[in-house]
Amino acid sequence: MKYLDEFRDGALAQRLAAEIHQLTTRPWRIMEVCGGQTHSIIRNGIDQLLPPTIELIHGPGCPVCVTPLETIDTALAIAALPNVTFCSFGDMLRVPGSQRDLFSVRSQGGDVRIVYSPMDAVRIARENPQREVVFFAIGFETTAPATAMAVLTAKRLGLRNFSMLVAHVLVPPAIEAILNAPGNRVQAFLAAGHVCSVMGYWQYVPIAERYGVPIVVTGFEPLDILEGIRRAVRLLEAGEARVENAYARAVTFEGNRAAQQVLAEVFEPCDRAWRGLGVIPQSGWRLRAPYRDFDAQHRFAIGELHVQESPICRSGEVLQGKIKPNQCPAFGTLCTPRTPLGATMVSSEGACAAYYNYGRMALPETAAVPSRDERGDDHARLA
Amino acid sequence: MCLGIPGRVISIYDADGVRMGKVDFDGIVKEVCLEYVPEVQVGDYTIVHVGFAITRVDEASAQETLRLFREMAMLEEELNPEEHAETRVPPTCPLPPSAHHEVP
Ligand code: SF4
Numbered sequence: 055m056k057y058l059d060e061f062r063d064g065a066l067a068q069r070l071a072a073e074i075h076q077l078t079t080r081p082w083r084i085m086e087v088c089g090g091q092t093h094s095i096i097r098n099g100i101d102q103l104l105p106p107t108i109e110l111i112h113g114p115g116c117p118v119c120v121t122p123l124e125t126i127d128t129a130l131a132i133a134a135l136p137n138v139t140f141c142s143f144g145d146m147l148r149v150p151g152s153q154r155d156l157f158s159v160r161s162q163g164g165d166v167r168i169v170y171s172p173m174d175a176v177r178i179a180r181e182n183p184q185r186e187v188v189f190f191a192i193g194f195e196t197t198a199p200a201t202a203m204a205v206l207t208a209k210r211l212g213l214r215n216f217s218m219l220v221a222h223v224l225v226p227p228a229i230e231a232i233l234n235a236p237g238n239r240v241q242a243f244l245a246a247g248h249v250c251s252v253m254g255y256w257q258y259v260p261i262a263e264r265y266g267v268p269i270v271v272t273g274f275e276p277l278d279i280l281e282g283i284r285r286a287v288r289l290l291e292a293g294e295a296r297v298e299n300a301y302a303r304a305v306t307f308e309g310n311r312a313a314q315q316v317l318a319e320v321f322e323p324c325d326r327a328w329r330g331l332g333v334i335p336q337s338g339w340r341l342r343a344p345y346r347d348f349d350a351q352h353r354f355a356i357g358e359l360h361v362q363e364s365p366i367c368r369s370g371e372v373l374q375g376k377i378k379p380n381q382c383p384a385f386g387t388l389c390t391p392r393t394p395l396g397a398t399m400v401s402s403e404g405a406c407a408a409y410y411n412y413g414r415m416a417l418p419e420t421a422a423v424p425s426r427d428e429r430g431d432d433h434a435r436l437a
Numbered sequence: 438m439c440l441g442i443p444g445r446v447i448s449i450y451d452a453d454g455v456r457m458g459k460v461d462f463d464g465i466v467k468e469v470c471l472e473y474v475p476e477v478q479v480g481d482y483t484i485v486h487v488g489f490a491i492t493r494v495d496e497a498s499a500q501e502t503l504r505l506f507r508e509m510a511m512l513e514e515e516l517n518p519e520e521h522a523e524t525r526v527p528p529t530c531p532l533p534p535s536a537h538h539e540v541p
Contacts, residue, residue, distance in 0.1 A: 090440065143487070143518070144518040168518045169518070170467070170487065170488055170516060170517070170518055171470075171487045171488025171489070172487065172488070173470060173488050174488070193487075196441065196486050196491065197486065197487055199473055199489055199491065200470070200486065200487045200488060200489040203455070203470060203472060203473075203489065207453070207455060210453070210454070211453065247441075248441040248484065248486060248491065248492075251441070251484065251491050251492040252491055252492075274441075275501070275502065275505055303494055303495060303498050304441075304484055304492050304494055304498075305492070310473055310474075310491055310492060312472065312473045312474075312475060313473040313491065316472075316473075
């Protein structure tokens, strides 16, 4: 339990961990949906505080990781057009497409810019009326309110040179797809806190009932995650398939109504492909008809792209919790954050990158975890 | 990109009909859209995601979250991504950005 002293409140963490040990009488498999939670779990060694019979399965909750290769290639093709200024969140720039990534488009003279907010892209469009400004709209329900407002603003300002490549994905349909998959191993979910800040958690109640799984709305900090796991284990042991909110300081049942209204105005649900998982029905948002002019896919005729995933990469199995990252033969050898073969190695919220950065090189059973002091050296050696 | 960061609202104003404000994230001040949190007032803490406030939080939990981000040296990088794009090598490295300045 070498990580316990790194918690803000070591004593509270210890109590939570002890209670989880006490509650656990059987093996349970719990999926944390959000990539931010995966990062926090591996960074803080939370999985290693748990009884060995509790397995955390790292879910597909990193938007960078699940954006399909076709979409990345479309982005690369648009970004390379001479009159285009392509704006993206920083994490997307190193995600490998079939041939290259956005960084290489930029080094070959493409105007690719990293923005913090979609509103930055609207501002760039306003200041550069002679350029076509395209924003790469990826992300879950947390990010979509921002892109929706960017579209509304662009429309109100009458901007004709602004558009978005929309690749938004939704958490509840992904949870259902995981539960419906043959051989599903997940018995309970930690739902992503900030997604629920926006959407509330009423959507999860019918899922918990229909599939008989407990779902616990959980935050991102180490203590939040331990508390989420504690509640999930308690519900599992009691055989109760309910939704509980372990992140009440930022989440209400109904969520953010103002944001939900704008989302419903701008977006409609659509089927969407997830990298590594395939098409999930009604699992994405696209622009509604009145906003189609802002759809980059309509504006730029990129045509059919034929894409080839790396034959070595097993990120699809990682995203479904079928293997752990360090069980992929390329992990840490052919595939590192500098030479990523799959998106799960690129984003800091990807499970492969989290395992790599925090030294989980061996299989889980034998993993030797470096202490905090050793980590810097360890990293230098591995990198 | 997926981080939600708490900050303190230090001003609120209207920009082209949108409710905007300045939010202080532990010393880094950014312009933030407050359209989705009509209840938030100057002095309140709110969780901000890609430039949009999505929910109110209390000060104690906001401070605690900020402390964690500071320790992980993630605040600067998240809030000023373009400046850190080139120094972020590899992009997922847990070392603080300052440790990378010599890296080509
Ligand atoms: S380690 Fe690399 S190659 Fe293996 S699954 Fe992860 S991203 Fe793919």
